[in-house]
Amino acid sequence: MNSSLELVTTRVSLPKMMLRGLVKRCAWCGGRRAFFVGFFKKSERCQTCGLNWQRNLEGFELGSSTMGVFITFGSILAWMVISVVAGVPLVPLLVVAAVLAIGIPVLTYPLTYTVWFGVHLFMNNPTPDELADAAAWRESRSQEGLEA
Numbered sequence: 001m002n003s004s005l006e007l008v009t010t011r012v013s014l015p016k017m018m019l020r021g022l023v024k025r026c027a028w029c030g031g032r033r034a035f036f037v038g039f040f041k042k043s044e045r046c047q048t049c050g051l052n053w054q055r056n057l058e059g060f061e062l063g064s065s066t067m068g069v070f071i072t073f074g075s076i077l078a079w080m081v082i083s084v085v086a087g088v089p090l091v092p093l094l095v096v097a098a099v100l101a102i103g104i105p106v107l108t109y110p111l112t113y114t115v116w117f118g119v120h121l122f123m124n125n126p127t128p129d130e131l132a133d134a135a136a137w138r139e140s141r142s143q144e145g146l147e148a
């Protein structure tokens with residue numbers, strides 16, 4: 001087994017895991033294209049370490065969705081405060097707020113997953129079973145690579 005297939009068993013700090021998530025990397029291993037094989041197309045496993053983002057726990061998507069809601073509402077609220085202070089007329093204020101309401105969730109969709117994965121890993125360390133499952137996935141993938 002070469003070093004890239006070694007089992008990642010040590011956890012990095014929460015800020016580092018969240019920073020990795022902000023650049024769409026896996027919070028656990030730092031691998032690129034962690035779970036997103038396209039902008040909206042999500043793979044069930046990190047393409048580097050093999051951890052499954054669903055983690056056999058309920059409520060993962062609720063956390064990432066909540067993070068998206070807070071970012072969206074926060075940006076709309078910030079825009080409304082700025083535009084009221086600056087005296088922006090009502091129609092442009094509402095048009096920009098509508099663009100933010102549609103655009104922010106679309107742009108932040110992958111990031112809410114990868115950042116929340118870091119928060120989730122911080123709260124719940126991967127179990128030995130999850131790490132073994134990830135190792136088995138990496139092993140099967142490397143076998144496929146050797147056969148192809």
Ligand SMILES: [Zn+2]
Binds near residue numbers: 026034048050
């Ligand atoms: Zn990973």
